[in-house]
Structures are given as structure tokens and as C-alpha cells.
Amino acid sequence: MTNITTSQRPGRAGVPFIKVAEAADALQAAGQKTTLRAVRDRLGTGSMSTIQQHLATWLAQQPQVQAAEYELSANLKRALKAELSVFAKNASSALTSRLVDMEADHAALAASAAETETALVEAQERLSAEHLAVAMLTAQVEELRVQLATTQKLAETATTAERDAKATAAAAEARATEASLTAMMAEKRAAAAQERITELTDRLTMRDMEMTADTEGLRTHNASGPMPNSGHDNG
Structure with missing residues (x-):
């Protein structure tokens, strides 16, 4: 034990x-x-x-058998020699069997070491693949961040342009409204002036007609001679 x-x-x-x-x-x-x-x-x-x-x-x-030292008889020595010969053969067979077992154990250890080495290589390959995948994902993330920043910048530019366009449109609309009001006032002033011109033209025409009538009356009077004295002339 x-x-x-x-x-x-x-x-x-x-x-x-x-x-x-x-x-x-x-x-x-x-x-x-x-x-x-x-x-x-x-x-x-x-x-x-x-x-x-x-x-x-x-x-x-494991316990080892210790040989005792004592003198043996010739017959016992011969018997012991024969026994030892048999024992040596048996021991040789046992040692050979043990050697076979040890060689089998060595082969098992070698196989286990090979399996371990193979597993280690596979694990290292998987780790390298994982590192490569992480590096690729990191690069993709950085690229997406750049794209996001660019998109945000474009969105801000578009928003600013839209705001400026709306402001420009509002200013143009205000100028258009102001111009429309100015045109309407000009039209009203033109209409009033035209009305005044028409009124003055009518008055001038009537005045011309009156003057023409007066002129015709004077001509008719002169053509008929002086009018007769009524008897009250003291001259």
C-alpha cells in the first residue's frame, strides 16, 4: 500500500x-x-x-525485497541457482512487459503532448482571427464615425442654406409687396392727374366756345351798323 x-x-x-x-x-x-x-x-x-x-x-x-546475508549449502545453492534462473527469466519477462507498458505510457504522453500542441496552435489561430476581426470592426466603426460627421456637416449646411433661402425669399416678397403698393399709389396719382387734365380740358373747351360766341356776336353787331339815337343825345 x-x-x-x-x-x-x-x-x-x-x-x-x-x-x-x-x-x-x-x-x-x-x-x-x-x-x-x-x-x-x-x-x-x-x-x-x-x-x-x-x-x-x-x-x-512500493516496498523492495531486501536479501539477507547467510551461508547456503551446496544443494541449496544449486536449487537456489535454478530457482534464480527461473526467476531471472520471469523477471526478464516482467521487465520486458514493464518496458512495453512504459513505452505505451510514453506514447500516450507523446500523443497527449501532440494534442495539446495542436490545441494550442488552433487556439492561437483563433485568437489571431479574433484580433483581425476586432481590427476590421474598429476600422468600420471609425469609417462610420467619419461618414456620420460628414452627414451631420452636410445637414447643417443644408439647414443654413434653407434658412438663408427663406430669409431671401421673405425679403424679396417684402420688396415685391412694397413695389406693388408703390405702383398702386402711382396709378392712383396718375388717375387723379388724368381726371384733373380732363376737367381742365373741358373748362378750356367751354371757355373757347364762350369766346367764339362773343366774337360772333361782336361781328354781327358791327355788320348791322350803329344803333339809332333815342332823342336824348345832347351833342
């Missing part, structure tokens, strides 16, 4: 050592291999690199 109390490493990010140790203990108790992939599958979560570090610590804490 693992000495969890002395081997726990507080502050480590990701899955804690105690979880990895419990999973390894469970696999060992079930007679299964404590490979990195097996521990990761049993945990169901966690970074492969973090689990590998905890698993290495767990393996280092």
Missing part, C-alpha cells in the same frame, strides 16, 4: 496525488498492471503528464 500521508504534494495543479495512488492501489489489488493509461482510464480525468509524475512517485514508494 502507498504511504499517502507522507507522499501527498499540496499545491500541485490538476488531479491530486492521493487520487492517483488510490487508483494504482486498486489496480494492483485487482492484479492488473499499473500503467499510465490504466490509471488514467480508472480516474476518468486528469492530465497525462500530471498522472505520470504522481505514478512515478507511487512506484518509488
Whole structure:
């Protein structure tokens, strides 16, 4: 079993050592291999690199068999040699199996690192795309601001022109009204003058007629001679 109390490493990010140790203990108790992939599958979560570090610590804490020093008999030595030969073969097989497991763990770590690297590259590409999109949107916003300012300036100019045009039209209308009144007064004065002329012409015509009548009367009187004396002439 693992000495969890002395081997726990507080502050480590990701899955804690105690979880990895419990999973390894469970696999060992079930007679299964404590490979990195097996521990990761049993945990169901966690970074492969973090689990590998905890698993290495767990393996280092496993008890090792210490050989005692004592003298053996020849028969026992032969038997032990034969046993050791079998054990060496078994150990070699176990080491080979362990090496295969370690190579599998290494391959899993490499695959996880590659996936992480790929994810990092994709994230950087997305971030660059987002930065580009933000830059484009910023440029569009600035362009719209310029267009808005131009439109507002044109609107102000149009408003000023309209106000000036209305003022000019009002002044022209006032001048037209004044001219119309002046024309009406001139027409009235002309009509009064014409009436006065007609009146004077009529009076002059009558005067001419009277003078003509007087002249004709004098001519008739002169043509008929002096009038007879009434007997009262003292001459």
C-alpha cells in the first residue's frame, strides 16, 4: 500500500496525488498492471503528464525485497541457482512487459503532448482571427464615425442654406409687396392727374366756345351798323 500521508504534494495543479495512488492501489489489488493509461482510464480525468509524475512517485514508494546475508549449502545453492534462473527469466519477462507498458505510457504522453500542441496552435489561430476581426470592426466603426460627421456637416449646411433661402425669399416678397403698393399709389396719382387734365380740358373747351360766341356776336353787331339815337343825345 502507498504511504499517502507522507507522499501527498499540496499545491500541485490538476488531479491530486492521493487520487492517483488510490487508483494504482486498486489496480494492483485487482492484479492488473499499473500503467499510465490504466490509471488514467480508472480516474476518468486528469492530465497525462500530471498522472505520470504522481505514478512515478507511487512506484518509488512500493516496498523492495531486501536479501539477507547467510551461508547456503551446496544443494541449496544449486536449487537456489535454478530457482534464480527461473526467476531471472520471469523477471526478464516482467521487465520486458514493464518496458512495453512504459513505452505505451510514453506514447500516450507523446500523443497527449501532440494534442495539446495542436490545441494550442488552433487556439492561437483563433485568437489571431479574433484580433483581425476586432481590427476590421474598429476600422468600420471609425469609417462610420467619419461618414456620420460628414452627414451631420452636410445637414447643417443644408439647414443654413434653407434658412438663408427663406430669409431671401421673405425679403424679396417684402420688396415685391412694397413695389406693388408703390405702383398702386402711382396709378392712383396718375388717375387723379388724368381726371384733373380732363376737367381742365373741358373748362378750356367751354371757355373757347364762350369766346367764339362773343366774337360772333361782336361781328354781327358791327355788320348791322350803329344803333339809332333815342332823342336824348345832347351833342
